[in-house]
Amino acid sequence: MKVTRTNKLLNIATVGWIFLLFSCSSTRHLEKDEILYTRGEVTIESEQLSKKTKSSLEEELQPLLRPIPNSKFLGMRPKLFFYNLAGDKEKDSGIRRWMRNKLGQPPVLFSQVDMEYNSSILANRMENNGYFQVKVSSDSIDDGKQKRGVKYAVTPGKQYLINQVTFLNDSTPVQQLIARGGRWTRLKQGTPYSLDAIKNERVRYDNYLKNQGYYFFSDNDLLIQVDSTVGNHQVDLFVKVKEKTPELALSPYTIDKIYIYSDYQLSDTDLEGQKDSAYSYKDFSVIDLKKKFKPSIYDRTIYLEHGELYNRNDHNLSLNRLVSLGVFKFVKNQFVISDSVNHKLDAYYYLTPDKPKAIRLELLGKTNSASYNGAELNINWLHKNAFKGAELFSASLYGGADFQMSSRNKGYNVFKIGTEMSLTWPKVITPWEFQSSSAYVPKTKATVGMEYLERTKLYSLTSFKASWGYLWKENARKEHQLNLFEVNYVSPDNVTDLYREYAEGNPSLERVLDKQLIFGPTYIYTFTNTMQQYKKHTFYYRGMLDFSGNITGLLMGANLDKGKEKNVLGVPFSQYIKTEHDFRYYLKLNRTSQLVTRFHGGVGFAYGNSRNLPYTKQFYIGGSNSIRAFRARTLGPGVFDPNSYNSKFIPDQSADMLLEMNLEYRKKLFSIVHGALFVDAGNIWNLNEVGDRPGGKISANFYKEIAIGAGAGLRFDITFLVLRLDFAFPLRVPYNDSGERWVVKDIKFGDREWRKDNLMFNFAIGYPF
Structure with missing residues (x-):
């Protein structure tokens, strides 16, 4: 008892000492007349605006303040700490210089703050949002010895709304085209005035005109005038083409000839001379002196056609598709006027092949x-x-x-060794025609592979797999993968007497020794917008459907309740339906931190020719990408205790159903170092009772059988990969007695035996989700 108390006091003292060290180091290296700038705060003061609107405005204005204070984490400033720890620049060394420049950051001083400039920036942003009468006041905040922040109080007037939008209509075709498109304008009567909305509308109309052939038109040629003298906090908008718009921009252009340089190099100087070697293929003139590519690849990539109006969407689609082929290192495009009288353009594509x-x-x-x-x-x-x-x-x-x-x-x-080969065609090979207007070329993929896996002293598995399917993307966010045919054959070999001894009478262990033949279609749908880093809320979803032996089982009348297993090539085939779903939500808290939530679930149902899901298709839980407080594949199913096995080895635990939830807070600490705090929860269950897994069947009380773990980790983001170190420990153990499943009271970080049995270390590459 005394030892435990001593360890607790030691831990508290250590944490307190570190906190004090970090806190003191932020100002103790400053000169007497220097003050550390600690924070900038923006407050909207208005009785007319709702609490939600004020909060939204404050969130928008806050990032505009300059300079940005030294970053904080748990009340400390780690970058400033390392900068101070590096010491005097005059006593520089390699390690000190690296610490100062890579891990550290010099103190941001209060003298660097220009309150008048910040106030003008805040006022300007408010005016851009329609708050034309706005007042901004600023005052310093005393944050302790040699520490000071600034508070900005923004008092806006009533927001101006759009009263009327007028599209001027004259005899010029381009102005008439803009007027006809006015019905789709996003500048609606009664909506708040916004400079950003006006700029976006100009860009939208520019794109609209370019899709009608106006290649030389620019958003700068469109003028949206604002009249704020209407009264009653309203404005009138007038949309028209500028009077000094160039003549080129006022006429639509059609596509004349299309030239494709399939082997373009930056050093090429005689491009006009190479035209003599061009050969015609449909609408294209192809210059490919070394015959590196079949011209048919351009049928599926270039959407511009001879004699048609220039269209920006088709222009961009063609470039994106050429890039998505994956065979060109650089893709460049140019349009040249070929007939100024009849307004025609020649299109040139310069394609630099990548190393094949x-x-x-x-x-x-x-x-x-x-x-x-x-x-x-x-x-x-x-x-x-x-x-x-x-x-x-x-x-x-x-x-x-x-x-x-x-x-x-x-x-x-x-031990394992394997090989895999695949061939991917940049088209959909089907008896019927497959059309896709996506920026990504749809593909057909065939795969074949073999693997040999040996578990020393137990058994070995030889597996063969093959598949034929399609991959296509609707856009950058939505992707589909359909394997019409997928087969997996697994055969056990070299099963030892030791494994047979422990497997006898244990269905879960015996199942590993069964030959498996799995064939059928699979479908995977993926949605993600996580590449949009500026967004506060982003999502990731992956859903999978897996069918095996369904049609074959129906044709052969497979039903274990009425007879023996049906075989294909002497092997019983698996018959099941399985689905799995992975949903992730990313909440961006600020520039350096985010909160990530994950829900992962799945279920598989065997029927007809099978009583159980194949061993390779069942669900597992635990480990570095799952519930990190439990060893991989040792948790569940249900309340089953894996330690109850009286064997020399711990077998993998698997089941028919999975439910998993994760919550992780991520924070950039300094340089390449990121920190994380996380909580994981979940378990697996069987749909039916399995003799050697008592307590593993799903029931109405499944929520009482959830395992929970927590922990902390470090991530080292080296651009091309992320090294991850996670330490986790259990908070709730489902296989303990019902009144003793919560183990929070047993946590003893200072106890060596507790750490040995409960503190899990995970080293991995990449984020867990």
Whole structure:
């Protein structure tokens, strides 16, 4: 008891000392007349605006303040701490210089703050939002010894609204076209005046005109005048083409000839001379002296056509599709007037091929709290233009080993070696026609592979897989993958007497020894807008449907309740339906932090020719990308205790149903170092009772069987990869007795034995989700 109290006091003292060290270091290196700038605050003072509107305005104005104070984390300023720790520049060394420049940041001083300038910026932004009468006052805030911030009080007048939008109509075709498009304007009567909305409308109309052939028109040629003398806090808007708009911009243009340089190099100087070697293919004149590409690839990529009006959407679509082929390093486009009288344009495409062949070698090391230490070697060879039609051929060879250095699995090592080949065509190969107006070329992919896996002292598995399917993207956010045919054959070999001894009478272990034949279609849909980093709310969703043996089982009348298993090539085939869903929500709190929520669930139902899901198709939980407080594949199902096995090894736990939830707070600390705090929860269950997994069947009380863990981690973002270190510990253990599942009261960070049994260390590459 005394030791425990001593450890607790020591931990408290250590934390307090670190906090004091960080806090004091922020000002103790300042000169007497220097003051640390700590914060800038914006407050909207108005009785007319709602609380929500004021909060939204404050959130918009806050990032405009300059300078930005030294960043804080848990009340401390780590960048400033490391800058001060590096010491005097005159006593510089390699380590000190690296610490100061990479980890540190010099103190932001109050003398650098220009309150008048900030006030004018705030007032200008408010006026751009329609608050034309606005007052801004500023005052300093005393934050302690040699620390000071600034508070800005913004008092807006009543916001101006749009009274009327008039599209001037005269005899010029372009002005008439703009007037006809006025019905779709986003500048609506009664909406707030916004300078950003007006700018966006000019850009929108510019795009609208370019899709009607007006290649030389610019958003700067469109004028939207504002009349604020209407009264009653309203404005009138007048939309018209500027009087000094160039003649070129006032006429629509059609496409004349289309030239394609398939092997363009920056050093090429005689482009006109190369035209003599061009050959015609449909609407295109192709210059490809070395015959590197089949011209048919341009049918599916270039959407501009001879004799049609120039269209910006088709222009951009063509460029995006050429890039998405993956065979060109650079794609450049140019339009030249070929007939100024009849308003015609020649289109030129300059395509610089990428190196068609590449080889990649990857060596990975890994370790975790399950006492596994291992490595994996991958060799991948690519040919991006295998048959001169932008076909991607890939061949890979991989091998790996995981060694158990301690615990009950010591000596039960895992070795694997495998190979995989795939061929991807930049088109959909079907008996029917497949049309896609997406910026991404739809593809057909065929894959074949084999793998040999050996679990020392237990068994080995030889597997074969093959698939044929399609990949297409609607846009940058929505992606589909449909495998019409997917087969997976698994055969166990070299099963030891030791494994047979423990597997006898245990259905879950016996199932590993069954030959598996899985075939059928799969479909995956992915939606994500996480690439839009400026957005506060972003999402990721991945849904999967997996069918096996459904039509075959129906034709063969497979039904285990009425007879024996039906075989294909002497092997019982699996029959099931499985679905899995992964939803993630990213909330951007500020420039350096975000909150990530994840819901992951799935269920599989075996029927007809199968009583259980194939072992390779079942769900697992725990580990570095799941519930990090529990070892990988050792949790569940339900309240089943994996430690109840009286065996020399710990078998993997699997089940028919998965439910998992994660919450993670991420914060950039300094330089490449990011921190995280997280909570994980979830479990797996069987749909039916399994004899050797008592308590694993799903029930109405499933929520009482949820495992919960928490922890903290560091991420090192090195641009091309992220190294992740996570430490986690359990808060709720489902296989404990019903009154003892919460283990929060047992947490003892200072106890060595508790840390050994409960503190899980996970080392991984990439974010967990």
